[in-house]
Amino acid sequence: MIDLRSDTVTRPTAAMRKFIAEAEVGDDMIDVDPTVERLEKLTAELLGKEAAIFMPSGSMTNQIAIRLHCDRGCEFICDSNSHVYNYEQAAFAQLSGIVARTVDSRHGVIEPEQMDGLIRPINLHFVRTRLVCLENTHNRAGGRIFPQDKVERICRWAHENGLRTHVDGARLWNAAAATGKSVAELSEPFDSVSVCYSKGLGAPVGSGLAGTREFIAEARRARKLFGGAMRQAGMIAAGALYALLHHRERLVEDHEHARRIGDTVARCEPLSVIGGEVETNIVAVAVDPSWGTAAQFADSLRGGGVDSFVIGPQSIRLVTHLDLSSGRIDEACEIIRRVADGVPRASGSATQGGYGTATLPPAVASS
Ligand SMILES: *Cc1c(COP(=O)(O)O)cnc(C)c1O
Numbered sequence: 403m404i405d406l407r408s409d410t411v412t413r414p415t416a417a418m419r420k421f422i423a424e425a426e427v428g429d430d431m432i433d434v435d436p437t438v439e440r441l442e443k444l445t446a447e448l449l450g451k452e453a454a455i456f457m458p459s460g461s462m463t464n465q466i467a468i469r470l471h472c473d474r475g476c477e478f479i480c481d482s483n484s485h486v487y488n489y490e491q492a493a494f495a496q497l498s499g500i501v502a503r504t505v506d507s508r509h510g511v512i513e514p515e516q517m518d519g520l521i522r523p524i525n526l527h528f529v530r531t532r533l534v535c536l537e538n539t540h541n542r543a544g545g546r547i548f549p550q551d552k553v554e555r556i557c558r559w560a561h562e563n564g565l566r567t568h569v570d571g572a573r574l575w576n577a578a579a580a581t582g583k584s585v586a587e588l589s590e591p592f593d594s595v596s597v598c599y600s601k602g603l604g605a606p607v608g609s610g611l612a613g614t615r616e617f618i619a620e621a622r623r624a625r626k627l628f629g630g631a632m633r634q635a636g637m638i639a640a641g642a643l644y645a646l647l648h649h650r651e652r653l654v655e656d657h658e659h660a661r662r663i664g665d666t667v668a669r670c671e672p673l674s675v676i677g678g679e680v681e682t683n684i685v686a687v688a689v690d691p692s693w694g695t696a697a698q699f700a701d702s703l704r705g706g707g708v709d710s711f712v713i714g715p716q717s718i719r720l721v722t723h724l725d726l727s728s729g730r731i732d733e734a735c736e737i738i739r740r741v742a743d744g745v746p747r748a749s750g751s752a753t754q755g756g757y758g759t760a761t762l763p764p765a766v767a768s769s
Pocket residue numbers: 458459460461462464485486537539540541570572573598601609
């Protein structure tokens with residue numbers, strides 16, 4: 403099976419496993435784990451922030467950042483199609499008493515003008531607006547890079563109006579590899595940044611949150627509250643450290659692979675690339691209803707040997723990663739072509755993506 407469901411499916415390489423086996427560890431809650439400490443230092447340095455903290459997941463780094471930037475009963479602004487809003491069980495509401503105000507992005511990009519009038523006046527009736535949260539690259543919009551000039555304009559507007567800014571940079575590494583900008587440059591306009599080690603970088607577990615020293619000290623307290631403080635966490639931090647040291651530059655290969663898949667998709671009659679262009683390692687694909695449903699398409703792909711995620715009634719996504727060689731991508735393209743030229747498999751038992759489709763808006767159709 404060629405697994406194009408997600409870049410989270412990668413397994414640690416032999417060299418990474420060796421690095422993990424040899425990692426120095428300590429009790430990170432009693433004193434420090436030296437490998438975790440090394441990872442946190444390197445993460446802060448790369449992101450150009452004073453400090454960083456290692457956490458078990460990207461959901462935790464995002465939710466702790468939102469919690470710290472907003473008080474209970476406050477509001478933050480985010481994209482209605484974002485990960486923090488759709489895929490984290492609204493933990494900001496469940497765990498922190500915070501509400502979200504959503505803006506509809508176009509292909510993952512919010513125009514600075516859309517922010518006009520979103521800050522609530524201060525009076526007895528309203529919640530208080532505290533934070534803007536952006537996503538780069540954008541997951542549901544097919545790995546879209548948020549243009550840096552727009553990031554800068556939105557963050558300047560936020561800061562001028564007394565708001566904080568956070569970026570969900572689960573795949574900020576991909577944005578950096580694709581644009582040639584450093585992750586520090588991409589992070590600069592934001593007060594806090596979360597990044598994943600377990601996506602394109604190929605580490606088995608973990609995410610990082612970066613910001614000021616004071617902010618990260620508070621995040622350390624919140625991590626304990628959320629049940630995310632760990633002991634000999636160097637065992638997993640080592641995988642992340644190895645990934646940071648060795649797997650960042652190769653991300654351009656995944657992007658080239660995704661572009662090849664995108665080209666194949668664009669040439670298949672019933673298919674189109676959502677957003678029109680592949681920018682990083684995710685290809686969001688619209689399936690024309692004349693062929694069948696996205697679930698039927700995913701089913702047929704699976705029958706041919708390609709695993710994908712259904713992300714909407716008429717859309718699937720295909721994600722390239724470390725475990726897929728150029729040859730495997732060629733095979734996948736061939737299978738996609740064959741399925742698109744054929745008819746839906748009779749079964750129609752949906753290969754439902756881990757994300758499901760029921761309550762989400764459809765990914766924006768190609769223009
Ligand atoms: C994967 C991802 C996260 C974090 O997910 P976890 O599974 O909690 O690590 C956050 N934001 C985006 C955009 C993601 O793709």
